[in-house]
Amino acid sequence: MQIPRDHIRNFCIVAHIDHGKSTLADRMLENTNTVALRDMEDQILDNMDLERERGITIKAHAVTLNYTAKDGETYLFNLIDTPGHVDFNYEVSRSLAACEGAILVVDASQGIEAQTLANTYLAVDHGLDIVPVVNKVDLPAADPDRVIHEVENIIGIPAQDAPRISAKTGLNVDQVLEQVVTHIPPPEGDDTKPLRALIFDSVYDSYKGVIVYIRVMDGTVKPGDIIRMMATGAEFNVVECGVMRPTFLEPTEGLYAGDVGYIAASIKTISDARVGDTVTLASRPAGEPLPGYRKVNPMVFCGIYPADGAKYPDLREALEKLQLNDASLSFEPETSVALGFGFRCGFLGLLHMEIIQERLEREYNLDLITTAPSVIYRITMNDGSVVYIDNPTNYPDPGQITMAEEPVAEAHIYSPNEYVGNIMELCQERRGVFKDMQYIDTDRVDIHYILPLNEIVYDFFDSLKSRTKGYASFDYELAGYEKSQLVKLDILLNGEVVDALSFIVHADKAYTRARRIAEKLKEHIPRQLFEVPIQAAIGGKIIARETVKALRKDVLAKCYGGDITRKKKLLEKQKEGKKRMRQLGSVEVPQEAFMAVLKLDD
Numbered sequence: 001m002q003i004p005r006d007h008i009r010n011f012c013i014v015a016h017i018d019h020g021k022s023t024l025a026d027r028m029l030e031n032t033n034t035v036a037l038r039d040m041e042d043q044i045l046d047n048m049d050l051e052r053e054r055g056i057t058i059k060a061h062a063v064t065l066n067y068t069a070k071d072g073e074t075y076l077f078n079l080i081d082t083p084g085h086v087d088f089n090y091e092v093s094r095s096l097a098a099c100e101g102a103i104l105v106v107d108a109s110q111g112i113e114a115q116t117l118a119n120t121y122l123a124v125d126h127g128l129d130i131v132p133v134v135n136k137v138d139l140p141a142a143d144p145d146r147v148i149h150e151v152e153n154i155i156g157i158p159a160q161d162a163p164r165i166s167a168k169t170g171l172n173v174d175q176v177l178e179q180v181v182t183h184i185p186p187p188e189g190d191d192t193k194p195l196r197a198l199i200f201d202s203v204y205d206s207y208k209g210v211i212v213y214i215r216v217m218d219g220t221v222k223p224g225d226i227i228r229m230m231a232t233g234a235e236f237n238v239v240e241c242g243v244m245r246p247t248f249l250e251p252t253e254g255l256y257a258g259d260v261g262y263i264a265a266s267i268k269t270i271s272d273a274r275v276g277d278t279v280t281l282a283s284r285p286a287g288e289p290l291p292g293y294r295k296v297n298p299m300v301f302c303g304i305y306p307a308d309g310a311k312y313p314d315l316r317e318a319l320e321k322l323q324l325n326d327a328s329l330s331f332e333p334e335t336s337v338a339l340g341f342g343f344r345c346g347f348l349g350l351l352h353m354e355i356i357q358e359r360l361e362r363e364y365n366l367d368l369i370t371t372a373p374s375v376i377y378r379i380t381m382n383d384g385s386v387v388y389i390d391n392p393t394n395y396p397d398p399g400q401i402t403m404a405e406e407p408v409a410e411a412h413i414y415s416p417n418e419y420v421g422n423i424m425e426l427c428q429e430r431r432g433v434f435k436d437m438q439y440i441d442t443d444r445v446d447i448h449y450i451l452p453l454n455e456i457v458y459d460f461f462d463s464l465k466s467r468t469k470g471y472a473s474f475d476y477e478l479a480g481y482e483k484s485q486l487v488k489l490d491i492l493l494n495g496e497v498v499d500a501l502s503f504i505v506h507a508d509k510a511y512t513r514a515r516r517i518a519e520k521l522k523e524h525i526p527r528q529l530f531e532v533p534i535q536a537a538i539g540g541k542i543i544a545r546e547t548v549k550a551l552r553k554d555v556l557a558k559c560y561g562g563d564i565t566r567k568k569k570l571l572e573k574q575k576e577g578k579k580r581m582r583q584l585g586s587v588e589v590p591q592e593a594f595m596a597v598l599k600l601d602d
């Protein structure tokens with residue numbers, strides 16, 4: 001049965017990380033009986049293992065619920081849960097394009113944080129109506145009045161009638177559901193116009209092929225229709241369409257203007273169903289596609305290599321599948337003398353990079369070796385040409401460089417007053433340039449710095465958290481390039497340069513970093529049959545050195561009994577440990593050594 005368009009509400013929930021979006025979504029599903037209580041689990045929409053373990057939302061999730069409002073009418077809600085972390089902004093803006101409104105969740109004990117603002121501005125930019133909600137009022141530290149005041153003063157939207165809820169206990173969640181009906185407008189659109197539907201996500205299903213998630217703006221689509229992807233021109237026969245329920249897909253007879261739903265059309269090729277593309281009908285195509293999404297450019301790059309070279313094709317396939325689900329991931333083949341065939345991959349940030357690595361390892365069962373992350377440097381050569389370098393291996397010879405520039409970011413850090421000193425110290429250490437500082441309320445400030453992106457990608461977030469006991473929040477936006485004194489640091493093991501360990505660093509930091517890396521590598525490289533010198537060099541000049549002493553760890557030493565099976569077991573175990581090692585020239589190097597370059601606390 002088709003629900004009248006004025007009874008549809010398409011909305012998403014936006015918030016700073018951990019302010020309770022997913023928990024609120026859970027309660028809404030429960031209150032609308034969308035999920036039977038016995039099937040209810042916490043954060044039901046975070047269905048990826050990784051999301052559950054880390055307690056964060058990585059992917060946006062869409063779900064349809066039916067809500068009977070106080071006016072006695074039944075409404076169809078399409079709710080899209082979105083991630084809060086800065087690295088996943090891209091997911092947020094995709095979801096927003098499919099909605100008319102957004103519920104803005106703010107934690108009553110913390111108030112407005114960096115991503116509260118970033119995500120709200122994104123929603124406002126997309127023309128969405130905002131429904132503020134103050135969450136966690138059950139906490140002893142909750143101060144809903146202060147938070148409502150902040151929402152009105154800082155964001156500038158009325159918040160006096162914002163529901164004061166506890167997503168945990170369910171208190172006042174019914175008010176949120178009512179406000180969705182009353183405060184968020186129904187979608188507009190015309191069923192009779194040519195079909196235009198925006199692809200806002202897609203997943204791969206081994207039976208149905210690529211399933212595309214769409215928001216229909218105009219027109220209708222039904223099984224049997226021939227659809228055309230406007231960007232690629234590819235055509236497919238719709239096998240099934242319907243709506244997303246929390247744990248399954250529910251086929252319907254068609255999707256109409258204003259609807260959010262899915263299409264399965266035996267789409268085999270991942271690249272044929274691009275997120276952001278417009279779907280239309282082959283028999284009556286729309287003239288103009290919908291505006292796509294702002295294309296986001298990856299900011300952080302690293303090399304990803306299979307630990308076992310034979311798994312290279314598997315890695316390619318896994319990356320292709322992940323890319324379908326996450327268009328912000330980019331990759332292209334590269335080769336390393338040390339690591340063989342692999343891919344240069346681009347990410348939105350460090351967390352994004354970690355998540356992709358973990359997904360590759362878990363969901364695709366791959367053992368990987370990843371190299372240290374790098375940003376994109378802009379180099380003006382002596383002949384006037386400009387090159388962009390995202391891989392330290394390709395860094396030109398210093399003699400050929402007229403000017404080197406690095407990307408910088410405008411960073412805003414929100415924090416209680418007492419940590420201002422620590423934060424400034426950290427930003428100063430990271431070559432930050434102070435811009436200004438504003439009071440959010442009597443005891444919290446917004447500190448504004450220009451920071452080199454290169455300094456942000458090296459564990460800035462972790463350092464910030466530890467120096468502010470977790471109270472500070474952080475958001476950044478690229479702000480162009482600035483001239484910089486850069487050098488390429490090479491690492492030599494046993495006299496040979498390991499290309500995969502090279503990186504680019506500011507000249508002032510080269511010595512300290514070189515020394516720390518040499519020490520770290522010494523900790524992580526196990527003793528071998530021969531002595532291994534570890535050296536760090538700029539150009540041909542060695543600036544740091546450590547040595548790993550020779551020794552073979554005899555795993556059988558503690559096995560004095562003659563039992564052969566036990567011996568075998570120990571040897572097997574040693575072999576397991578070696579799986580993640582890489583033979584670099586004559587030296588075996590474990591994966592941790594590559595990442596050690598990353599986690600340097602200076």
Ligand SMILES: Nc1nc2c(ncn2[C@@H]2O[C@H](COP(=O)(O)OP(=O)(O)OP(=O)(O)O)[C@@H](O)[C@H]2O)c(=O)[nH]1
Nearest residue numbers: 017018019020021022023056057084136166167168
């Ligand atoms: N006391 C209390 N805790 C809450 C409430 N709502 C959520 N929480 C807790 O806050 C934590 C974060 O909640 P989530 O729902 O995962 O937060 P989120 O905003 O979805 O976070 P991301 O998905 O990572 O962006 C969880 O431990 C919840 O149990 C509430 O009303 N009261």
